[in-house]
Amino acid sequence: MGEESRDKRDCSTRLGVLSSHLLPPPSMASEKEAALAAVPSDSPTIFDKIINKEIPSNVVYEDDKVLAFRDISPQAPTHILIIPKVKDGLTGLSKAEERHCEILGYLLYTAKLVAKQEGLEDGFRIVINDGPKGCQSVYHLHIHLIGGRQMNWPPG
Numbered sequence: 001m002g003e004e005s006r007d008k009r010d011c012s013t014r015l016g017v018l019s020s021h022l023l024p025p026p027s028m029a030s031e032k033e034a035a036l037a038a039v040p041s042d043s044p045t046i047f048d049k050i051i052n053k054e055i056p057s058n059v060v061y062e063d064d065k066v067l068a069f070r071d072i073s074p075q076a077p078t079h080i081l082i083i084p085k086v087k088d089g090l091t092g093l094s095k096a097e098e099r100h101c102e103i104l105g106y107l108l109y110t111a112k113l114v115a116k117q118e119g120l121e122d123g124f125r126i127v128i129n130d131g132p133k134g135c136q137s138v139y140h141l142h143i144h145l146i147g148g149r150q151m152n153w154p155p156g
Contacts, residue, residue: 031135036132040091045140047140058070061114065086067085068083076149078120078147078148080114080145081145082111082143088103095141096141115147118148125144125145125151126144127146129144
């Protein structure tokens with residue numbers, strides 16, 4: 001291989017590595033766009049359709065209060081959404097009222113159960129996006145359970 005083509009290849013590789021660290025992954029950019037385009041409301045969401053089995057999902061846990069299913073755009077080897085089956089005005093964490101304390105605690109307890117079920121003994125992350133600047137794209141409170149790889153700090 002000639003010196004010039006090796007230099008071009010090396011430069012191309014370095015640029016690729018640099019840009020992969022500077023630019024958000026495509027799914028991240030589209031999630032941000034979706035969050036900025038979403039209109040906060042108490043209207044039915046895609047999660048209501050999943051709860052009602054109108055839209056299929058890969059359910060990993062379900063009881064009378066919550067539903068947990070795999071995210072269709074996973075950000076880690078394990079990425080599960082945990083949602084309350086009854087929204088009760090809880091479109092986001094910032095809308096929580098004292099009456100929601102029981103379900104909020106139950107969502108976190110369920111996250112612990114699902115993490116154990118998924119073999120995440122070495123650790124996991126819980127994320128709750130709230131509002132447009134928090135990158136919330138679905139206005140039905142939901143917890144992201146993320147694991148199966150080393151998390152970084154600070155997050156996003």
